[in-house]
Amino acid sequence: MAETAVAVQSDEHHAHEDHHGPRGWLKYIWSTDHKMIGMQYMFTGMFMALIGGFMAYVFRMQLAFPGISVPLYGQVSPGEYNALITNHGTIMIFWVAMPVLIAAFGNYLIPLMIGADDMVFPRINRLSYQIFFLSAVVLLASLFVEGGGFGGAWTAYPPLSAVAEYNQTDLGSSLWLIAVALEFVAFLLGGINFITTLMNSRAPGMKAYDIPLVCWMIVIASILFMLSVGPLLAGAVMLLFDQTIGTGFYDPARGGDPILWQHLFWFFGHPEVYVVLLPALGVTIEIIATFSRKKVFGYKLMLYTVVATGVLSFFVWAHHQFIAGIDPRMANVFTVTTLLISVPIAELCFVIIATLYGGSITLTTPMLWALAFVAEFLIGGVTGIFLGASGADIYFHDTYFVLAHFHYTFFPIAIIGTFAAFTYWFPKMFGKMMNETLGKIHFWGTIISFNVIFIPLFVLGMGGQHRRIYNYQHFPDLAGPEMYQLREIATVALLVMLAFQLVFFYNCIRSWMSGEKAGKNPWKSNTLEWTTESPPGHGNWPADQMPNVYRGPYEYSHPDREEDYWPQNEPT
Amino acid sequence: MSFPKPQATLRSATGIPTGRLAVWWLIASEVVIFGGLLGSYLMHRLGHPEWADAAAHTNTWIGAFNTFVLLTSSFTAVLAHKAAEAGDGKKAAKLLVLTMGGAVTFVLVKSAEWAYEISHGYTITANNFWSFYYTAAGLHALHVIAGAIIMGIIAADAYRGRELQRVELIGIYWHFVDVVWIFLFPLLYIAK
Numbered sequence: 001m002a003e004t005a006v007a008v009q010s011d012e013h014h015a016h017e018d019h020h021g022p023r024g025w026l027k028y029i030w031s032t033d034h035k036m037i038g039m040q041y042m043f044t045g046m047f048m049a050l051i052g053g054f055m056a057y058v059f060r061m062q063l064a065f066p067g068i069s070v071p072l073y074g075q076v077s078p079g080e081y082n083a084l085i086t087n088h089g090t091i092m093i094f095w096v097a098m099p100v101l102i103a104a105f106g107n108y109l110i111p112l113m114i115g116a117d118d119m120v121f122p123r124i125n126r127l128s129y130q131i132f133f134l135s136a137v138v139l140l141a142s143l144f145v146e147g148g149g150f151g152g153a154w155t156a157y158p159p160l161s162a163v164a165e166y167n168q169t170d171l172g173s174s175l176w177l178i179a180v181a182l183e184f185v186a187f188l189l190g191g192i193n194f195i196t197t198l199m200n201s202r203a204p205g206m207k208a209y210d211i212p213l214v215c216w217m218i219v220i221a222s223i224l225f226m227l228s229v230g231p232l233l234a235g236a237v238m239l240l241f242d243q244t245i246g247t248g249f250y251d252p253a254r255g256g257d258p259i260l261w262q263h264l265f266w267f268f269g270h271p272e273v274y275v276v277l278l279p280a281l282g283v284t285i286e287i288i289a290t291f292s293r294k295k296v297f298g299y300k301l302m303l304y305t306v307v308a309t310g311v312l313s314f315f316v317w318a319h320h321q322f323i324a325g326i327d328p329r330m331a332n333v334f335t336v337t338t339l340l341i342s343v344p345i346a347e348l349c350f351v352i353i354a355t356l357y358g359g360s361i362t363l364t365t366p367m368l369w370a371l372a373f374v375a376e377f378l379i380g381g382v383t384g385i386f387l388g389a390s391g392a393d394i395y396f397h398d399t400y401f402v403l404a405h406f407h408y409t410f411f412p413i414a415i416i417g418t419f420a421a422f423t424y425w426f427p428k429m430f431g432k433m434m435n436e437t438l439g440k441i442h443f444w445g446t447i448i449s450f451n452v453i454f455i456p457l458f459v460l461g462m463g464g465q466h467r468r469i470y471n472y473q474h475f476p477d478l479a480g481p482e483m484y485q486l487r488e489i490a491t492v493a494l495l496v497m498l499a500f501q502l503v504f505f506y507n508c509i510r511s512w513m514s515g516e517k518a519g520k521n522p523w524k525s526n527t528l529e530w531t532t533e534s535p536p537g538h539g540n541w542p543a544d545q546m547p548n549v550y551r552g553p554y555e556y557s558h559p560d561r562e563e564d565y566w567p568q569n570e571p572t
Numbered sequence: 573m574s575f576p577k578p579q580a581t582l583r584s585a586t587g588i589p590t591g592r593l594a595v596w597w598l599i600a601s602e603v604v605i606f607g608g609l610l611g612s613y614l615m616h617r618l619g620h621p622e623w624a625d626a627a628a629h630t631n632t633w634i635g636a637f638n639t640f641v642l643l644t645s646s647f648t649a650v651l652a653h654k655a656a657e658a659g660d661g662k663k664a665a666k667l668l669v670l671t672m673g674g675a676v677t678f679v680l681v682k683s684a685e686w687a688y689e690i691s692h693g694y695t696i697t698a699n700n701f702w703s704f705y706y707t708a709a710g711l712h713a714l715h716v717i718a719g720a721i722i723m724g725i726i727a728a729d730a731y732r733g734r735e736l737q738r739v740e741l742i743g744i745y746w747h748f749v750d751v752v753w754i755f756l757f758p759l760l761y762i763a764k
Binding site: 032111116117118119120121122123188191192193195196197199200201202206226227228229230231232233234235237238241245246247248249254255256257260264267539543546 | 580593601603704
């Protein structure tokens with residue numbers, strides 16, 4: 001009680017938390033505060049990223065130097081290799097990109113940026129994280145059960161995923177599937193919260209077009225996720241029944257259809273690309289507007305374009321199945337829709353370039369990450385056009401060209417986008433500035449080594465190197481020294497990239513311990529999260545000082561004002 | 573521990589109460605789950621006319637009785653909503669308990685039906701029609717059970733005059749569960 005009394009004296013507002021909320025270490029488990037839940041998602045996601053990165057290290061070592069005993073791991077068996085690549089993909093998409101970009105930043109930013117004190121359903125929010133945490137535990141447990149982790153690739157095509165005699169991982173594959181399904185449930189709960197919060201809990205005066213674009217993007221991503229994941233959830237139940245009780249949904253011998261899974265999977269899988277892309281794009285736009293000191297070029301244009309992209313993304317899924325035996329007439333239709341979707345994406349790039357044009361640009365670390373996102377994602381997008389055309393895809397399908405292509409989309413999204421957001425909002429989250437020099441060393445080290453990893457893989461793919469092969473020495477065409485050199489370059493670059501992440505962790509800890517104090521608004525930005533303390537207390541603003549909104553989020557360099565920014569909550 | 577609602581929960585920029593908005597989004601996500609499952613079933617059914625032989629062994633009369641039970645329970649859910657709007661929590665709670673009675677009847681009848689079918693060899697692995705039959709109806713039955721449990725919690729609150737707006741929300745959800753069954757009944761029972 002003494003504690004409570006002190007809190008009441010010092011700050012009426014914080015007393016609220018101490019009085020009602022759980023105390024001590026329990027607050028890390030039972031907190032309903034959106035910022036705490038966002039942090040939990042972020043640190044869980046970063047922890048999983050380390051595991052996913054470690055897996056990449058192990059199988060890249062095996063690919064470049066087949067048969068060696070990998071330091072910190074040992075010899076890689078073929079079964080382990082399959083489990084490693086499968087779980088690397090699964091982890092990086094479902095336990096890194098989604099929790100960090102959508103759940104962590106969505107949770108942290110949406111209430112702050114729309115001027116609310118929390119999510120509309122704080123307890124559902126907490127439940128969402130708890131289910132997510134459980135799903136991560138189930139996934140990690142699946143790696144250590146008898147038979148090892150699931151090795152049927154992250155797409156889990158039947159019959160390989162459905163029949164234990166084929167995949168040899170009876171328990172591993174079921175646990176993998178359960179983990180993924182639990183993860184979907186967690187994000188459905190989170191998504192409903194995000195959408196409802198954005199719709200209903202905006203600060204007084206904040207109209208639809210006054211919402212910062214990153215909030216729009218996260219919410220549109222949540223809607224895309226919600227509308228695409230259902231069929232896959234149903235499909236996952238069917239696959240689980242095939243695995244465990246012996247139904248034949250995907251077994252052609254019993255009247256089932258293995259292609260059905262591919263349809264259900266990719267009907268979700270392709271919108272999923274945009275689910276993770278949109279938050280990263282939103283982050284980029286916020287950062288670029290702030291550091292160009294310019295209004296976003298075409299706020300509504302951008303928003304409508306994103307909605308169009310989202311709608312279109314539901315009609316492109318079969319471009320993943322051009323060689324799966326689908327009707328060639330269908331392949332033509334999906335080629336057209338796939339090529340069409342590059343139009344809005346190109347438009348988004350032009351909007352960003354037009355925002356930069358004539359701006360007064362400061363190359364801070366977050367700005368570098370944001371610019372790198374656009375540049376690197378562009379390479380991913382352009383190489384996608386080859387794969388979207390069914391004619392070219394028949395050659396490229398399942399080669400390293402595909403692999404390099406989607407790493408050029410997912411790496412900018414999940415890693416570059418995350419670093420952009422993290423370095424930009426670090427002052428808000430921890431109240432300290434990050435070290436710029438260390439930040440730039442980390443940036444250049446990561447970006448250069450990233451390109452050195454994946455450009456050779458494009459070349460290898462065009463040379464005919466297939467994915468998901470344990471040891472290329474068994475394939476005379478792929479075992480020549482010119483191919484091994486490229487593989488070795490990629491692996492060494494990966495080691496360099498992983499080493500540069502140490503700079504990042506050192507920078508985080510150093511800045512958190514002894515960084516310069518950030519103040520409320522270190523970047524002189526307009527959006528509402530910069531009008532409160534860094535880090536914000538429980539409830540974000542004192543209860544009697546909740547912000548009102550008077551204008552859009554990007555009023556930089558307004559000609560009538562001396563200051564080059566104009567916070568959204570400043571009365572005219 | 574009573575949970576203090578944040579301001580965010582009480583705001584309503586759209587003019588629609590937050591709870592109702594969320595329930596509609598929840599239903600949107602459920603629609604695609606059932607949509608995916610039933611879409612897969614339909615595609616298979618069209619490709620396999622011989623499934624009609626298996627479907628002939630489902631009992632249309634039991635299905636029809638359950639349809640009647642569910643529809644009636646939706647009616648009491650509407651009456652509960654009306655009572656809650658009028659501020660009569662006790663009456664709303666009683667009507668919700670009646671609705672739960674419908675749910676329990678539905679599940680009991682379904683259990684008896686399944687027990688009969690399974691004992692005659694029509695198990696979930698018998699062929700793919702039965703696989704879809706048990707998966708789709710089973711998923712629906714889970715929704716009935718979950719809905720009934722939540723209804724119990726809401727009825728207990730409503731009886732004490734608390735959180736009366738939730739009576740409407742569980743009603744919306746209950747109608748959704750009903751509508752799913754309206755799709756399942758013809759697809760699994762009537763189409764022979």
